[in-house]
Amino acid sequence: MIEVIDAEQCTACDICVSVCPTNVFDKTDGIPRIARQSDCQTCFLCELYCPEDALFVSPFADAPQAVDVAALKEATMLGSYRRAVGWVEESRHLRAADRSYRLFGH
Amino acid sequence: MTNSPGRAEKLSSSAGSVMFDADVLVLGGGPAGTWAAISAAEHGARVVLADKGFCGTSGATAAAGTGVWYVDPAPERREAAMASREKLGGHLQDRRWMARVLDRTYAQSNQLADWGYPYPADDDGRPQRNSLQGPEYMRLMRKRTKQAGVTILDHSPALELLVDGNGVVAGATGLRRQKGDRWAVNAKAVVIATGGCAFLSKTLGSNVLTGDGYLLAAEAGAEFTSMEFSNAYAISPAFGSVTKTLFYSWSSFTDEQGSVIPGASSKGGRSVIARALRKGPVYAQLDQADAETQRHMRVSQPNFFLPFDRTGIDPFTQRFPITLRLEGTVRGTGGLRIIDDSCATTVPGLYAAGDAATRELICGGFTGGGSHNAAWAMSSGHWAGQGAAEFARQMGTTSGRQAFRRGTVGLRSGGGRPLQGSALARSVQDEVFPYELNYFREAGRLGESLRRLDALWSDASAADAPDEKELLRAREAAAMLATARWMYRSALTRQESRGMHRRDDYPEQDDRYLHLVTSGGLDDVWTSARPLASAQYAEAAE
Numbered sequence A: 001m002i003e004v005i006d007a008e009q010c011t012a013c014d015i016c017v018s019v020c021p022t023n024v025f026d027k028t029d030g031i032p033r034i035a036r037q038s039d040c041q042t043c044f045l046c047e048l049y050c051p052e053d054a055l056f057v058s059p060f061a062d063a064p065q066a067v068d069v070a071a072l073k074e075a076t077m078l079g080s081y082r083r084a085v086g087w088v089e090e091s092r093h094l095r096a097a098d099r100s101y102r103l104f105g106h
Numbered sequence B: 001m002t003n004s005p006g007r008a009e010k011l012s013s014s015a016g017s018v019m020f021d022a023d024v025l026v027l028g029g030g031p032a033g034t035w036a037a038i039s040a041a042e043h044g045a046r047v048v049l050a051d052k053g054f055c056g057t058s059g060a061t062a063a064a065g066t067g068v069w070y071v072d073p074a075p076e077r078r079e080a081a082m083a084s085r086e087k088l089g090g091h092l093q094d095r096r097w098m099a100r101v102l103d104r105t106y107a108q109s110n111q112l113a114d115w116g117y118p119y120p121a122d123d124d125g126r127p128q129r130n131s132l133q134g135p136e137y138m139r140l141m142r143k144r145t146k147q148a149g150v151t152i153l154d155h156s157p158a159l160e161l162l163v164d165g166n167g168v169v170a171g172a173t174g175l176r177r178q179k180g181d182r183w184a185v186n187a188k189a190v191v192i193a194t195g196g197c198a199f200l201s202k203t204l205g206s207n208v209l210t211g212d213g214y215l216l217a218a219e220a221g222a223e224f225t226s227m228e229f230s231n232a233y234a235i236s237p238a239f240g241s242v243t244k245t246l247f248y249s250w251s252s253f254t255d256e257q258g259s260v261i262p263g264a265s266s267k268g269g270r271s272v273i274a275r276a277l278r279k280g281p282v283y284a285q286l287d288q289a290d291a292e293t294q295r296h297m298r299v300s301q302p303n304f305f306l307p308f309d310r311t312g313i314d315p316f317t318q319r320f321p322i323t324l325r326l327e328g329t330v331r332g333t334g335g336l337r338i339i340d341d342s343c344a345t346t347v348p349g350l351y352a353a354g355d356a357a358t359r360e361l362i363c364g365g366f367t368g369g370g371s372h373n374a375a376w377a378m379s380s381g382h383w384a385g386q387g388a389a390e391f392a393r394q395m396g397t398t399s400g401r402q403a404f405r406r407g408t409v410g411l412r413s414g415g416g417r418p419l420q421g422s423a424l425a426r427s428v429q430d431e432v433f434p435y436e437l438n439y440f441r442e443a444g445r446l447g448e449s450l451r452r453l454d455a456l457w458s459d460a461s462a463a464d465a466p467d468e469k470e471l472l473r474a475r476e477a478a479a480m481l482a483t484a485r486w487m488y489r490s491a492l493t494r495q496e497s498r499g500m501h502r503r504d505d506y507p508e509q510d511d512r513y514l515h516l517v518t519s520g521g522l523d524d525v526w527t528s529a530r531p532l533a534s535a536q537y538a539e540a541a542e
């Protein structure tokens, strides 16, 4: 489930509020609020769309988890999915790196 | 090819609601819905697309990504592609539909390439088009949908259909949940592309898929087919949501003590895993993937590795607990019955595409993983959009047409207590999650479950409409409940095991059941047998 919005990174652009398919976030005057955490379906998409790497979705789907933001940053976990799919400048080449055809050719 | 159509018109309306006038309304903005909206717009229709979530991130494909049934047009390749799945699907497929879906999917995939989808190329520089990265694909589809002139309503779940005095579909209404008001669209034709029903099981990206479109369509009188093929369960780490079974073909499966579970495998041995899970924890380890395969896996499906990298598990060298999450009709083959090549349903003006429509035409009784769903979403989306646009064109002007709301459970005052959506959803889950009810079926257990589901339906029908905040959850729960009843009634009538439908009391395939099961109804759920298309042709020829 979604666990944190890092106040240091977040620019309050509200992209996550728009893109979350299950409407977990609410807009505020500042950074969005995780308003309905139990509706989170653990799809990782808010994280992917956040331009500032300010969100962290824990892989535990059924229960909230305490997370340590400082440690996550230390381990460069924030934004790791974004980098893996090639949605940042440094890893653009990964957008066309799909090798599924090698794994299940038709 | 694109003849730029006019935009759907925004009409003035009373406070607390927004109204549009359109030719075609598409419900759902996954691959099926976006392809439908684009093809309707290309046929000159003014189109509105309403999605429960955000068109581009919502639905099963956006989160998961899909293999695609993309096959070179060489006749021997096509023949092999069709033949390879016929046995798995229990010989219920229709070759004519398989061929036209293969053609259409080939065309749509190449269209995606022209639009700039970053398909990979192999070592010889040949493009490879049998897989789509979900976020990338759906971001592109949103962009193309907007460019086609379609009005997109995000976070706007449909609640009910509108129908005119002749029973012809006339639009729909729903919520704008981030704006706190309602929408209504007057339309000459509607495409249901709301996906399947995964019963809020948290299978990757699927909690928006609660069968809403089925319920809406049923309230207008639509029929279903193949609803017994709805018991797809997918492997995921026990704690996580990533239900991608494909990579588990490189896995070994062990019990608590570390002993290999005989017969357990991702393909053809998943029921062994289900049985083992009833006794205790089951562990997987992808120990059969060599270094090169591991590298390919990582770049092909980055999301598969999120649960592992974030918990510090190396899935190739360490074992981890797994579970089976219900994917219901998302990876089943049932859905709204299609009656012609334009993906029309039995209700005039109502079209269906993607998981909301039956996939029996190309899959028979089995999809599982394996690319057919994605191919179907593209193809049926294209045809449904075109069919709806053509229907709208022939209808001409509809000004002054009266529209009636068709919503039932959760929308009408029953005089009882307000419908408790969350509690009802849990009660439905209790009937569809357990392996002994849904995976391994048997007449006594199915019958008992149906008795409880029918009682839940009559209670829900007598309940009062909940307040605006709870309305969506209540309608979702009602849709899950209706879906479960079509599933189990159909499952009871198929007294054999075929495709993904397994009966403990009838373990063999029985050729007296080489037909399709139609179902429908709300207060009274019915089923009937329908001959295969090939059998119909044979009869006609006699």
Ligand SMILES: Cc1cc2nc3c(=O)[nH]c(=O)nc-3n(C[C@H](O)[C@H](O)[C@H](O)COP(=O)(O)OP(=O)(O)OC[C@H]3O[C@@H](n4cnc5c(N)ncnc54)[C@H](O)[C@@H]3O)c2cc1C
Residues within 6 Å of the ligand: A021, B027, B028, B029, B030, B031, B032, B033, B050, B051, B052, B053, B054, B055, B058, B059, B060, B061, B062, B064, B065, B066, B067, B068, B069, B156, B157, B158, B159, B193, B194, B195, B196, B203, B204, B205, B206, B208, B209, B210, B212, B213, B242, B243, B244, B327, B330, B331, B353, B354, B355, B356, B369, B370, B371, B372, B373, B374, B375, B377
């Ligand atoms: C983990 C996973 C992996 C998969 N892998 C493969 C694969 O490799 N190959 C393959 O072929 N298939 C695969 N599938 C299946 C495939 O994802 C689906 O068949 C495909 O997404 C269907 O497209 P669709 O547009 O019909 O539905 P979806 O993509 O599910 O979209 C449905 C849309 O309807 C919207 N909606 C729902 N209710 C309403 C409402 N009331 N009002 C308005 N909008 C609504 C939703 O928000 C959603 O955007 C996989 C599925 C999962 C879950």
Ligand code: SF4
Residues within 6 Å of the ligand: A005, A006, A009, A010, A011, A012, A013, A014, A015, A016, A017, A031, A032, A049, A050, A051, A052, A053, A054, A055
């Ligand atoms: S998308 Fe990221 S930066 Fe924008 S509001 Fe959300 S958390 Fe903040």
Ligand code: SF4
Residues within 6 Å of the ligand: A001, A002, A019, A020, A021, A022, A023, A024, A039, A040, A041, A042, A043, A044, A045, A046, A047, A057
């Ligand atoms: S992981 Fe998915 S469901 Fe959860 S908050 Fe992010 S976008 Fe929403």
